[in-house]
Amino acid sequence: MKSFKVVISGVGGQGTLLASRLLAESAINAGLHVKIGETYGMAQRGGPVMGHIQIGGTANNPQIRKMEADVLVGFEPAEAARRGVTYLKDDGLALVNKRVTAPVEVISGMVPYPEMGELMGLLGKVTDRLVAFDATSLAEEAGDPIATNVVMLGALTESGELPFGEETMLYTLRDSLRPRFLELNMRAFDLGKEAYREVAS
């Protein structure tokens, strides 16, 4: 089987690593082999974070080659553009959280944050399949902005791109997340699914 490749990009503290892990555990629960390569150093200190997830296939190395990712899950618009341009294949699916996390360069007035239109325009040159929405607002609606990662997983699941079904993903969430946060995360997951349906149609 050809492997299914996802690149997750975001900023330290956004829960991208947990999102990769949940995705990988779902793959394992579906009986598939999985490899994740993560790039984070001082991730919690506001730096860029990236996860490469390969499900199935025969590759030995966890890194995905440039322009070969089937899906980009961007947790922040600038980080989505940064990784999407490099890794997303032509006409791959780009899921993007439109909530901006300004870096210290922007906060302290050294550089401006790019226009949203320009960032999305970069991704638009790679693919027509761009689904962008404010996932952090939906997570806040669910009860905690930290659930942005589960909103994104909801959208990814709804896209039907994953090589396993929604039931597998839900099983993993129930199995892996702390029970007292489960209800909140289930709301977040459903809001992500809805958002995908609305924006993609």
Added chain:
Amino acid sequence: MGNEALARGAVEAGVALASGYPGTPSSEIGNTFARVAKELGIHFEWSANEKVALEVAFGASMVGQRAICSMKHVGVNVALDILNAITLRGVKGGLVLVSTDDPSQHSSRTEQDNRWLGRHNDVPIMEPSSPQEAKGLTKYAFELSECVKLPVMIRTVTRLSHMRSDVELGEMQRLDREPVFDWEGFSYRVAGFEKLFRRHEERHGKIDSVQEIFEESGLNELKLEGEERIGVIGVGFAFTYVKDALEHLGVEDRVAWLKLVTTHPMPERLVARLVEHVDTLLIAEEVDPFIELHVKALAKDVNPDLKVLGRMNGFIPREGELSHEVVDSRVAELTGVKMPPEARDSLEEAKGDLLFDRMLTMCAGCPHRSTIYALKKAVQAVKGDLMNVVVNGDIGCYGLAHAPPMEFEDTYFCMGASIGVSQGMQRFGIDTIAWIGDGTFFHAGIPALQNAVHNKAPIKVVVADNQAIAMTGFQTNPQLGRTATGDVVEPIMIEDIARASGVKHVEVIDPYDLEATEEAFKSMLDFDGVAMVIARRECAMVAVRNMRPERPPVYIVDQEACIGCKQCLNTYGCPALMWNEDEGKASIDTTLCMGCTSCAQVCPVGAIHRRDDA
């Protein structure tokens, strides 16, 4: 995860003791033990530093127990003194040292290749290429260690330590060996001084025997069908790039390859089979030409015409980790395969023009930011100019003090160095501030502080005490009053150590009180002699975590009152602050703000306050 697999391998080998010091990319090995040690009847500890950690593990080995000790690459520099002694003396219970190297310096100040340190001390080295192999090799390393009576190094790189994949598990085991000191092996009283003292020759004999074992171990894999003129050696994790490149380019049948796992001592006979067979040999390894150098020496005897390509002649860049791009293109060049042109060059360029780098910064509400803010004000007031002191920082989150907008840190080098280097400067009248964290103070700051008192170097020490080893994931240190596995113990307070060491001016303050903190720094700077201020406040990430499921109190910028002076943004610069260009006013991102109140104290017109209903 690679690191978890390493820990699992040790558990499957019946390890009785695990120790280490946190540091990216090694920390998850210890974190894993911290989670499971009690349940499995293993002793795990985060030790004071890497040297102590390895000594603790060696002690266990001398009484017959299997022990593992993990650290990042620079940690082995700290542990080198005892490592050298262990290799000369030998081990009893299997002793495994895990060194996690960091090619391309993802989170380190160097990309040093620790295989040289292993070789320097006749330590056998094995390098896994997958989490599965990491588990298997760790288990095997204990057997090898006991067989040849040497410690064994498992050397990983960041990409492997942080790689996740499905791993097939084996049985966990408990050996429950009776602890008995090996008198004949280690005691001067019993074995006699002469027998134990000069051991260099014996160590050579041991490492030679390891080479024989590695030749026949089956851990390495040679693919040589007979017609190939080109060969590639993929060393450790680098093998994954090589294997994938051969498949990607469709040249598997034309290229011979060797997957080399046992890198010291190199199995020369096995490598010679490839060396004597091919005309051209590419060596892919991270980071230094460790195997390449050895292959060149070997080729002189068995195939002097062999063309060796790798890091030494720059065929592969001399620095940095490997990538698909590098290995694919080099293999393509050797085999004459045409690579597709880079299709998105212009798009990448447009992206580069548009995007910022996203510099690292302290988190929203980080107490270190408040400490530095107050320190700058105090230095300005007492010294007249911020450039009238050299700020020698140290290793930890607070090391980000050099970044905008704080920009108040000049150097940082290695654990504890802030206090040492400050003394050499102070000796010649250069005013300094040593800026060190709580974890780092315990690791290597204490001898340096005592040196300052003893040798009368009147340095000023600021301890950024966030009550955690935060940067690597909140591991414990001796001040916290609990061990890695959750036992409650007597906390060792930094102020008590400082006072007992003869520091006459020691003050502990809460950095969220900016005014009091500034005053404390002023008296520290005015003090004649060694002086210390401990800025103590729990890491903001821990604070927010402990609030859950509650959210922090909501702080807002009163849009009527804000005068748009940007002082909060430009001089304080918390990531939770935002600037609204249209309105010309600041505001607060409530998803990030953790309610520390510092920016409210910075605002000159009192426009920032807690929302009435929150």
